[in-house]
Amino acid sequence: MAEPETQNGYLDVGGSFLRELPSSIERYTYEGECSFLRIFNLKLNPRESPGNEKNNFILFHTSREMIETLLNPDDESTTLAKNCSSFDLDEELILIKMPSPEHSAAISAVDHAIMAALLPMGLFDSLDGYPNATIQGQTRGKQPDHGWGSIRPPPGYKRTPSVVLEVAWSKSDSKLNSDVRFWLAPDDGNAKTCLTLTVDKRRPAIRIENWRLQNGRDHRFQMIHVTKLSNHITVTNDPLLIPFEDLFLRAPSTPAERDIEISHQALQVIAEKIWDVQGY
Numbered sequence: 001m002a003e004p005e006t007q008n009g010y011l012d013v014g015g016s017f018l019r020e021l022p023s024s025i026e027r028y029t030y031e032g033e034c035s036f037l038r039i040f041n042l043k044l045n046p047r048e049s050p051g052n053e054k055n056n057f058i059l060f061h062t063s064r065e066m067i068e069t070l071l072n073p074d075d076e077s078t079t080l081a082k083n084c085s086s087f088d089l090d091e092e093l094i095l096i097k098m099p100s101p102e103h104s105a106a107i108s109a110v111d112h113a114i115m116a117a118l119l120p121m122g123l124f125d126s127l128d129g130y131p132n133a134t135i136q137g138q139t140r141g142k143q144p145d146h147g148w149g150s151i152r153p154p155p156g157y158k159r160t161p162s163v164v165l166e167v168a169w170s171k172s173d174s175k176l177n178s179d180v181r182f183w184l185a186p187d188d189g190n191a192k193t194c195l196t197l198t199v200d201k202r203r204p205a206i207r208i209e210n211w212r213l214q215n216g217r218d219h220r221f222q223m224i225h226v227t228k229l230s231n232h233i234t235v236t237n238d239p240l241l242i243p244f245e246d247l248f249l250r251a252p253s254t255p256a257e258r259d260i261e262i263s264h265q266a267l268q269v270i271a272e273k274i275w276d277v278q279g280y
Contacts, residue, residue, distance in 0.1 A: 009220040017140055017182065018086060018093040022174055024055050030062035036080060044098055056169065058096045064089045088140040105277040106167045106197055107146045109270040113262050114148060121256045126151055130161040137188030150248045163193045163247050169201055180211045184218050192246035204228035204280040206271050208240060226271040238264040
């Protein structure tokens with residue numbers, strides 16, 4: 001699994017939100033619901049062939065007005081609205097996410113690990129979950145694969161996720177970098193921590209990155225690899241650490257409250273749940 005391109009752990013400033021996504025993501029013009037559903041169903045069940053890898057995203061171009069109509073909050077039950085990963089009104093683009101068992105397994109495993117880490121603190125019921133909740137910035141919006149935030153955020157904070165998770169496949173770093181920029185931007189996602197989990201399609205290996213703002217820039221504080229070779233699992237740079245204040249937007253108030261640690265064993269379990277679905 002290739003290492004992501006950064007400068008001293010920092011992402012480059014700026015960059016297009018959706019226009020510069022990998023060329024492997026197919027592009028279409030939105031031509032109505034019937035055409036969209038035909039393309040969506042075709043990509044949901046692609047013909048398998050050597051060298052033809054399934055991509056989990058489709059990019060559609062349409063007008064700003066059409067995006068606002070399609071993503072009307074009064075009608076979030078449509079296939080497009082439920083599977084909209086991101087949109088940009090200025091760039092007139094909608095990114096559609098294709099559901100998959102591997103993707104769902106990764107999200108569920110990380111959510112379980114975080115909630116289990118909160119049990120000893122007595123805070124299991126103090127979080128709201130944000131699976132696929134659309135968070136809108138000034139002219140663009142995103143759904144995290146999952147997000148977590150305090151049920152009772154402090155005054156001045158909205159009820160939005162303060163920690164988010166994005167899952168992707170290998171060769172998708174430009175997509176993940178775009179996600180990180182959105183989530184940590186104060187005018188957009190305004191999250192405190194963005195976790196990214198990259199799954200290798202060709203071998204049992206995952207990479208987890210832990211991103212936060214530092215000096216006003218997106219900085220990677222951790223990069224963890226979990227790999228398996230000949231039934232031996234290796235975990236590097238554990239545990240995964242999520243600052244308590246990033247998750248609950250307040251300082252710890254009891255001796256039991258501390259930074260959230262996803263242990264060596266928990267990271268191994270996350271990887272194994274993904275590999276089980278992949279068949280490794």
